[in-house]
Amino acid sequence: MSKYSQKSILKTDLRPATIAIVGVGSVGATTAYTLQLSGMIADIVLIDINKDKAEGEYMDLNHAAPMTTETQVRVGEYSDCVDAAIVIIAGGANQKPGQTRMELAAKNAKIIEEIIPNVVKYAPDTILLIATNPVDVLTYASYKLSGFPTSRVIGSGTLLDSTRLRCNIGRYYNISSDSVDACIIGEHGDSELAVWSRATIAGMNLAEFSAATKQEYDKESLHKIFEHTRDAAYNIIKRKGYTAYGIAAALTRIVEAVLRDEGSLLTVSIVGDYYGIKNVALSVPTKVGRDGAHHIMDLTLNEKENEEVKNSAKKIRAACDSLGLK
Numbered sequence: 071m072s073k074y075s076q077k078s079i080l081k082t083d084l085r086p087a088t089i090a091i092v093g094v095g096s097v098g099a100t101t102a103y104t105l106q107l108s109g110m111i112a113d114i115v116l117i118d119i120n121k122d123k124a125e126g127e128y129m130d131l132n133h134a135a136p137m138t139t140e141t142q143v144r145v146g147e148y149s150d151c152v153d154a155a156i157v158i159i160a161g162g163a164n165q166k167p168g169q170t171r172m173e174l175a176a177k178n179a180k181i182i183e184e185i186i187p188n189v190v191k192y193a194p195d196t197i198l199l200i201a202t203n204p205v206d207v208l209t210y211a212s213y214k215l216s217g218f219p220t221s222r223v224i225g226s227g228t229l230l231d232s233t234r235l236r237c238n239i240g241r242y243y244n245i246s247s248d249s250v251d252a253c254i255i256g257e258h259g260d261s262e263l264a265v266w267s268r269a270t271i272a273g274m275n276l277a278e279f280s281a282a283t284k285q286e287y288d289k290e291s292l293h294k295i296f297e298h299t300r301d302a303a304y305n306i307i308k309r310k311g312y313t314a315y316g317i318a319a320a321l322t323r324i325v326e327a328v329l330r331d332e333g334s335l336l337t338v339s340i341v342g343d344y345y346g347i348k349n350v351a352l353s354v355p356t357k358v359g360r361d362g363a364h365h366i367m368d369l370t371l372n373e374k375e376n377e378e379v380k381n382s383a384k385k386i387r388a389a390c391d392s393l394g395l396k
């Protein structure tokens with residue numbers, strides 16, 4: 071190393087990685103493109119029950135490669151998951167306008183039952199990254215079907231919702247969302263909650279920040295920000311039929327945290343015991359690195375938040391029970 075070069079601040083330098091994506095619809099294909107643009111990935115394998123769709127996406131992505139990062143993209147079979155550091159699961163039905171994520175549970179559980187054993191057969195050491203909805207229920211299902219440790223079955227959870235929340239708070243105060251530290255926890259769905267008691271901007275809680283910047287601070291405004299966040303997918307799907315860019319960025323962020331062995335605390339969903347509710351997958355800030363995701367703590371919450379997260383956990387557990395997922 072020359073005396074003018076500095077050791078990388080990254081704990082681990084990136085090694086060329088293969089990422090497989092099962093289900094190359096709106097979410098899978100957009101994620102492939104986002105990963106391609108990221109420059110982190112050497113090789114992306116596209117797998118879909120609809121071969122034509124996978125081939126079409128492969129051709130289109132390959133035309134971007136010479137102008138972007140030369141990531142290799144190819145259409146594959148499950149056997150091509152063999153070298154995948156991470157297998158992203160985005161296969162299955164998406165919501166129709168007005169439909170809840172939970173309403174997809176029975177249909178998508180059947181699809182997951184088909185996909186996961188095939189992946190595990192060829193990639194027993196990989197990390198599963200689940201996007202298919204309802205993501206918490208299907209993260210639990212994937213954990214059971216794979217026999218993997220909880221750390222290697224990661225649901226995208228409320229990482230996207232937390233980003234939406236930070237965006238909406240930033241917009242309310244007319245500052246960059248980068249400056250906002252706030253999160254959504256619980257279900258990626260209707261029972262999620264914003265952890266207002268822990269939200270900060272520049273180290274100040276929102277009441278202090280509002281007072282210091284002479285801006286309005288009231289429960290009604292916070293509730294509107296929350297509703298806008300929780301209902302974002304409904305509002306997008308009503309207009310364009312699906313969501314894809316936000317989740318693609320969230321999945322890419324999780325892949326990055328794994329490949330760079332960051333140890334970042336991201337609101338992803340993994341199986342564990344949360345707030346006294348056992349055996350459920352939901353999101354709290356969770357440590358993500360090379361060996362997967364680890365639930366290292368429950369956030370300390372106020373009484374109302376505590377009640378809400380328990381209800382969210384109970385709702386996810388009940389959905390798992392109804393699918394026979396003990």
Ligand SMILES: NC(=O)C1=CN([C@@H]2O[C@H](COP(=O)(O)OP(=O)(O)OC[C@H]3O[C@@H](n4cnc5c(N)ncnc54)[C@H](O)[C@@H]3O)[C@@H](O)[C@H]2O)C=CC1
Nearest residue numbers: 093094095096097118119120161162163164201202203317
């Ligand atoms: N976790 C999150 O934050 C988000 C999750 N989603 C979820 O992602 C899933 C995919 O959504 P879209 O891409 O919009 O749907 P889409 O309908 O555009 O694509 C789904 C793809 O899955 C494929 N597929 C279906 N069964 C399969 C199987 N057995 N094996 C392999 N591939 C299979 C289909 O051929 C299709 O190409 C949905 O469940 C949706 O709700 C969507 C956005 C955000």
Ligand SMILES: CC(=O)C(=O)O
Nearest residue numbers: 171203230303313317
């Ligand atoms: C569809 C979905 O889960 C989302 O965009 O949040």
